[in-house]
Amino acid sequence: MADGTESERQEGPQTDRAAAGRRALAAVRAGGKAALARALAELEQSPDAPATLALLDAAYAAPRAxxxxxxxxxxxxxxxxxxxxxxxxxxxxxxxxxxxxxxxxxxxxxxxxxxxxxxxxxxxxxxxxxxxxxxxxxxxxxxxxxxxxxxxxxxxxxxxxxxxxxxxxxxxxxxxxxxxxxxxxxxxxxxxxxxxxxxxxxxxxxxxxxxxxxxxxxxxxxxxxxxxxxxxxxxxxxxxxxxxxxxxxxxxxxxxxxxxxxxxxxxxxxxxxxxGRRLDRRRRAQAEAWLRQCLRDRIGRDGLHRLVAAGIDLHLAPGVSPFARLAALARAAGGS
Incomplete structure (x- = not known):
């Protein structure tokens, strides 16, 4: 018998990444200004690093301000x-x-x-x-x-x-x-x-x-x-x-x-x-616009058009972070 479906096999790494992101976010909260300064420096220097994406995904899922x-x-x-x-x-x-x-x-x-x-x-x-x-x-x-x-x-x-x-x-x-x-x-x-x-x-x-x-x-x-x-x-x-x-x-x-x-x-x-849910809808629209702009910056308009022509949906489901999705789409399109 197979060990599980493809989605089940992916669930483990995704769950681990989410847990790592939550731990990283908790560490930034506990570490005060110095920890936040380090985290911001890291996201500027390595925006697509797995640890950075996990942290941003966790932060996106926990808005406060x-x-x-x-x-x-x-x-x-x-x-x-x-x-x-x-x-x-x-x-x-x-x-x-x-x-x-x-x-x-x-x-x-x-x-x-x-x-x-x-x-x-x-x-x-x-x-x-x-x-x-x-x-x-x-x-x-x-x-x-x-x-x-x-x-x-x-x-x-x-x-x-x-x-x-x-x-x-x-x-x-x-x-x-x-x-x-x-x-x-x-x-x-x-x-x-x-x-x-x-x-x-x-x-x-x-x-x-x-x-x-x-x-x-x-x-x-x-x-x-x-x-x-x-x-x-x-x-x-x-x-x-x-x-x-x-x-x-x-x-x-x-x-x-x-x-x-x-x-x-x-x-x-x-x-x-x-x-109602005005704020959630507005923030999701902002995230989608940011995702498209970043894709244009990375892979150009032609690359973005190829993604759309290939049937790639650039909309974000509720609760889905744009950061890891950007990195994945850029890799799929051959961008940096």
Whole structure:
């Protein structure tokens, strides 16, 4: 009699890998900042290593945090606002993982660390971890490994905050990683038409005019932003987005005015996502989009088309991690 079916023979290794991933995730939790730093370094250096994939699969299966993305043009004050949000969340005893995507050094390719230098955090505070990542040649405002780092931090902290590199209209990838996107603009930055031309006006769930302490210019920009959002609003939203909160407000990171309102708006959007299975569906769609993008990066459009033509289903079943699937599909297609 045969020892078992093919699926039964595969079940053992898969179960062992899942158990190894859970043990690795527990070790990162227990090891604190140092363990997380080592894990992030490993996933940057060896993203397809079996141990890395097992860890990411385990983290993907155990989400804990709400993920908030901050985006907007350079000089808008994202880093200062991020500092206020960090202080606000820590005052509420919420733990934080922070990913600051910085411009890349043309010489080394590494992050210039501009945002982390401006963030005043207590290095002894075990409840916050800040990681800078280099955008390198990515035009979407995020680094190549941001999704993996986010998934790992999402399993460890109460909130994950992602600040994108300030590159204007190409900062759209954050919508594929964050549950709630906060779009920041500054006073006198343009009228409704310019907001529309920026190409990202339909992305944010919360829109913020920074430097509200400037007075009249901030109020005018707030009006422009509300007008732009009204023009960009679809005539009929998809059923899953009906009633989705989209707040518009003004904040001064210098004085702290409006920061509590911003945090309340972010939490309100998170609560809306938690109704039904909206959050699960959105995160699965994000993971599928990330999987397709990574496949295009690794095997090209032709390789991706060959996979589809061969009948390979690129959709993810509920609970299935995109990380091990990416490595397997890339190998099957002959990619690296």
């Amino acid at each position: 709400r993920v908030v993305g901050l985006t907007g043009p350079p000089g808008v004050g994202k880093s200062t606002l991020l500092g206020r949000l960090i202080a606000g969340y820590r005052a509420r005893a919420l733990t934080l993982g922070v990913i600051a995507v910085d411009p890349s050094s043309k010489r080394s390719g590494g992050a210039l660390l501009g945002d982390r230098v401006r963030l005043a955090t207590d290095p002894q505070d075990a409840g916050i971890f800040v990681r800078s990542m280099a955008a390198r040649d990515r035009l979407g405002g995020l680094a190549d490994v941001t999704m993996a780092a986010m998934v790992l931090m999402r399993a460890l902290y109460d909130r994950v905050l992602i600040e994108t590199v300030g590159v204007g209209q190409s900062e759209t990838d954050v919508a594929g990683a964050a549950d709630t996107v906060v779009f920041c603009v500054q006073p006198a930055s343009g009228d409704a038409l310019q907001f529309m031309k920026a190409g990202i006006i339909e992305i944010p769930h919360v829109s913020v005019v920074t430097k509200a302490d400037m007075g009249a210019p901030a109020r005018r920009t707030l009006g422009d932003l509300k007008a732009a959002l009204a023009l960009a609003a679809p005539a009929a939203a998809p059923e899953d987005e009906a009633g989705e909160p989209r707040d518009v407000l003004a904040v001064s990171a210098t004085t702290g005015a409006g920061v509590d309102d911003l945090m309340a708006a972010v939490e309100r959007h998170g609560d809306w996502l938690n109704e």
